[in-house]
Amino acid sequence: MGMKRKARIERRTKETDISVEISLEGKGSCNVSTGVGFLDHMVDLLARFASIDLKIKAKGDLQVDTHHLVEDTGICLGEAVKKALGDKKGIRRYGFASVPMDETLVNASLDISGRPLLVFNVPFIRGREGSFETEDAKEFLKGFVTHCGVTLHINLTYGENLHHINEAIFKSLALALKDAVKVEGTLLPSTKGRIG
Numbered sequence: 001m002g003m004k005r006k007a008r009i010e011r012r013t014k015e016t017d018i019s020v021e022i023s024l025e026g027k028g029s030c031n032v033s034t035g036v037g038f039l040d041h042m043v044d045l046l047a048r049f050a051s052i053d054l055k056i057k058a059k060g061d062l063q064v065d066t067h068h069l070v071e072d073t074g075i076c077l078g079e080a081v082k083k084a085l086g087d088k089k090g091i092r093r094y095g096f097a098s099v100p101m102d103e104t105l106v107n108a109s110l111d112i113s114g115r116p117l118l119v120f121n122v123p124f125i126r127g128r129e130g131s132f133e134t135e136d137a138k139e140f141l142k143g144f145v146t147h148c149g150v151t152l153h154i155n156l157t158y159g160e161n162l163h164h165i166n167e168a169i170f171k172s173l174a175l176a177l178k179d180a181v182k183v184e185g186t187l188l189p190s191t192k193g194r195i196g
Contacts, residue, residue, distance in 0.1 A: 003183060007083035009076050015068040016060040022080040024181050026053030034058040034073055036066050038132035039140070042170040043073070049174035050181075070136050074143030082148045085181065088112065095180030101168040104159025108172035110180050111151040114194075118145045119153040122169070127162035137166050141173070152176075 005024040012018075030047035032040045032054065047054040056077070060069030085091065095110040106122075120138050127133060145152050152173070159165045 005084040005086060005181075007080045009080045009083065011072060011076050011079075013068075013072070015064075016058065016072040018056070018058040018060075018072055018076045020076045020080040021053075021055040022077075022084050023053040024081075024084050026051055028052065030054045030056075032056040034069060035060065035062055036069060036132070038166070039066070039070055039073065039136075042132070042137075042140075042166060043077075045167065045170045046174045046177075049171050050178040052177075066132075066136065067139060071139045071143045074140035075147045078144040078147030078150075081144075081177075081181075085112065090183045090185045092180055092182045092184050095176035095178065097172040097175035097179075099168045099172040099175065101159070101164040101171070102161065104161060104164040104168045105157040106159070106165065106168035106172045107153075107155045107157060108169070108176040109153040110173070110176040112149070112180050113151045114149045115151055116146045116149050117151045118142050119155075122154060122156040122165065125160075125162050125165060131162055132166055134162065134165065137169050141169075150180075 003025060007022050009020045028048040028051045030044045032043045034040055043056060058069060058073050091112060093112050098107045118141055122134050125134050154169055156165060
């Protein structure tokens with residue numbers, strides 16, 4: 001098809017400095033450096049399982065905590081995906097995935113609707129000191145959803161291990177996104193004639 005849906009986003013605030021480059025027609029390669037090791041790992045999983053190419057460089061006020069950096073990275077990734085999608089003509093629009101990770105099962109349902117909404121049915125689970133909490137995953141996804149203009153439902157069916165839960169969340173999002181951004185035709189997938 002020869003389509004190249006790419007975007008570059010830069011965001012600088014008093015709290016963070018982030019740049020994101022994305023190619024939706026990728027091979028799953030990722031070069032990410034945020035200063036938060038687990039976030040790097042999750043973004044790498046996202047790129048790999050969504051088959052998108054990603055470059056993310058992020059710095060933030062980690063001396064305060066990881067919150068601003070995690071949220072703003074989600075915001076920038078959402079903006080990049082939205083920009084790369086362009087007019088959205090021909091995309092599948094919907095994507096679904098159910099991901100088992102050992103004792104954990106997470107389901108993700110995604111609609112590139114133009115209407116930002118996150119439903120996050122995952123209880124707060126405390127990990128070891130300094131862990132990437134479920135609250136961190138939620139903040140990342142809130143930033144992503146709001147700035148990408150998508151509806152995302154994440155449901156933890158069951159699971160106990162925080163690492164497994166977070167990994168299953170990001171893998172299920174990746175697989176749902178991979179399906180939703182696929183180009184299948186030439187028409188806008190909306191009976192309204194517009195998305196958003």
